[in-house]
Amino acid sequence: MKAETALLSINNLYTHLQTSEKTVKAVDGVSFSLNKGETFCLVGESGSGKSICALSVIQLLPAGISSHPKGEICFNWRTEKQSYKTVNTLELDEDDLRKIRGSRIAMIFQEPMTSLNPVFSIGEQIVEALQLHHPDMSDAEAKKQAIEALTEVQIPQASTRFDNYPHQLSGGQRQRVMIAMALACKPDLLIADEPTTALDVTVQAEILRLMQDLQKRNGMGILFITHDFGVVAQMAHKVGVMQQGKLVETGLSKEVLRNPQHAYTKKLLAAIPENLARLYKTDPAQLAPDNLVEISQLKVWFPIKKGLFRHVVDHVKAVDMVDLNIRKGSIMALVGESGCGKTTLGRAILQLEAVTSGSVKIKGKELVGLTAKELRPLRTQMQIAFQDPQSSLNPRLQIVTTLTEPMAVHGIGENKDDRIERAAQILEQVHLDRDYLWRYPHEFSGGQRQRIGLARALVVNPEFIVCDEITSALDVSVQAEVLQLLLEIRKKKDLTLLFITHNISVVEYLSDETVVMKAGKIIEQGLTADVCGNPQQAYTQKLLEAVPRLVL
């Protein structure tokens, strides 16, 4: 092998996707190279073509609709005889590609839940991958190697775990199995397409550390695709910023992050919550003394029923004995990992989830135990905005219907025209055109939908809004806009917010007070500056450490 030969070098690559109406230039003249033992991070917002670029390398794009008008992807192929030759994967035939895929270039995907086959045990799946590329390997040898691979990715008791099925593993463990499977054949290049995006921060930190360790040991190159600059800062040697199929900036990771040259990179970096300028500092003395929402001894337990007569054997304690007071006019952040019960708590406050026992009071009025009818007039005081921009708006209704229907039910506005006018004003408050009233949800982008979701919460003039991960599904620059908008509206309308999130940097940017939840219980609460700056509980410390920071 010549020392100067790059493991992978992409020269002026174009990938076009053919839809029925038009050609999408998904990758538009991209060039970069990657050496052995190096990590190259492709970073960009959704739709920037970073995943397509990676799929082009391994030639996994559907043949019918994709084409490569120009460019080459040179891969330094270690053949079976251990000699090296440089090949252009765009020109290889299926047979050669199959030899490369899996054994020389391996790939791991974003969604650990769906990328493993649920009907085979994890051991069988790794053995299959091994024997596919080493047909002469015996079953015993393959099993031994598979267990080694599982041990390597730090699966505890690998030999017993060998027979487990994917559903018996947690998300993080599944991603480890995916990595074990990808690395079982000792590839030279690992393509990781947002491998940690679906995972909790603490799990993400472990997986990232694991990948770095493995890279040090095996000397493989990693092409890492992400949208998270924190992850980039932690993983990358080199970084490439993509925008609409073009690579606008490449360079050493430290240089790009510290001293971005291109306007787009600058914009992206400025939009990260850590870099947003806080409008004000929370002054403990200025927080209103009276509570708007008072929660005491709140329990939301889901029964686990078993047996012929479906008797209750146990409970899932989603929210367990929670006491919480939310002060009027403040923003309280509720953080925790997935499954900790934060969303259930948010919904239980609004009585969208049946409460097992306890009390929820808004402005001193008890909500628990009221019937749906008795609750209806109180609904105007409290509202909710949701995480998923795809499912938060009824796709069949025009925005005007979505916004005016609650007003009509609660008798807000004198007549239909007045209500439409109010709806238009609220749309303007969330920085949208009033003409958008006459459109359907599918005509909007994710960020716009989230604003409409906010507008829907605002139409009944609530005092309290639960924001359930409203920015988690958005790109950073859009997230920044929505967060700034939220702060602006809160100030104008004197709203009280419960902001549910898993993103610590958003918490630091936005909230006055922070509550940390774990397994249905509140672990720590206090002023955001105290909780995030000086955490007292071990769990909070672990959570904060795991956040990938953009340390410059």
Next chain:
Amino acid sequence: MTNRSNTTHISESYGQRVLRLAFSGWGARLGLAWVLLLIFMAVFAPYLANSMPLLASEHGVLTMPVLRYTTAEDVLMLSAFISALLLWKLKLNFIKKLWIFTLVVISFTLIAQMLLTPPKLIIYDSFRAKANNAEYDWAVLPPIPYSPSDFLRDYGDTSLEAPFAADKADKRVHIMGTDDNGADVASRMIHASRIALGIGFVATGIAMVIGIFIGGQMGYFSGRVDMFGMRLMEIFEAIPVLFLLLTIIAFFGRSIYLMMIIIGITGWSGYARYVRAEFLKLRKQDYVQAAIASGLPLQSILFRHILPNGIAPLLVAISFGVASAILTEATLSFLGLGPVDVPSWGQMLNQAVKSSTFNWWMAAFPGGAIFLTVFAYNLIGEALRDAIDPQLAGRLGVN
């Protein structure tokens, strides 16, 4: 997930998308073409195959005999067809269109029922006699100038003539031949398409309304309501429809309307299952939760926020349901238990079997029509199912 959701920004609604995908294949298009042809024949049957002139000048006076004999049934068909055409292009939501459609059709039919008094007895020969006696200065005849129950007595024995039989003194042409009674098969085929379409749509419509109502309640409230509904569904699924129909016919006589109702009220369980599953899934969707959080009334949550979004899978069930209803009617008519006096495909097959010699044209045309119709609905149903499936997977969060 984040990545994909924002890039696929399609400027068409879910329903449009499903229809576009479903009818992009040739199979579904052929199926649709056949169904459209059937609809056309059913609606314009009196103007396509009739012994009376469409328009004639009788001693210098313009007459339209066809209009004189227009029945309430014809008005129903025409008003349904025209209002469907007009509403098609209107920018309204589906539920509203459905309401307008139903109201228009019902009111027109009722008015026709009250105002129109077509003569009970029709002597088809008289029109031909008029033509022969030169009472008409000129006359515009329909493409097939024979009514389905015009036995052509004035021509003498016309029974069992093969299609395009050549050895005739008069200039009659029967493109599909004639049956035992001497009636034109093509004309009977055209008029029978009304029964096929009617039973398909009405029976399925009844089943769908019951299914949506019960399935919706089961899905939304779940728990006990769901359990009771399930048992009710199992009871109805255990009823053998064909035997029930035979019994009913034995007691109450043969009536096409009774048949539609029986097929309808025994066939809802499948639709209820679909609707239940959709409601179970959709009630936890964010926009439904938001509707509850906004304090909207139950009726609005069920029928405005959930139902329109869960109706797509029903389309598939409906097209299969229509096919099976048509088949049930054909089976009954074939057994000689179908409606009296009105021609239906199954009944024509029955005639073919009963006649002493095998006359291929009497079996091939109605048999072919039943086959093609059921096949067409199945093709459409399958195309719709394929069009819906990937989206369903995406919505369930499988990604």
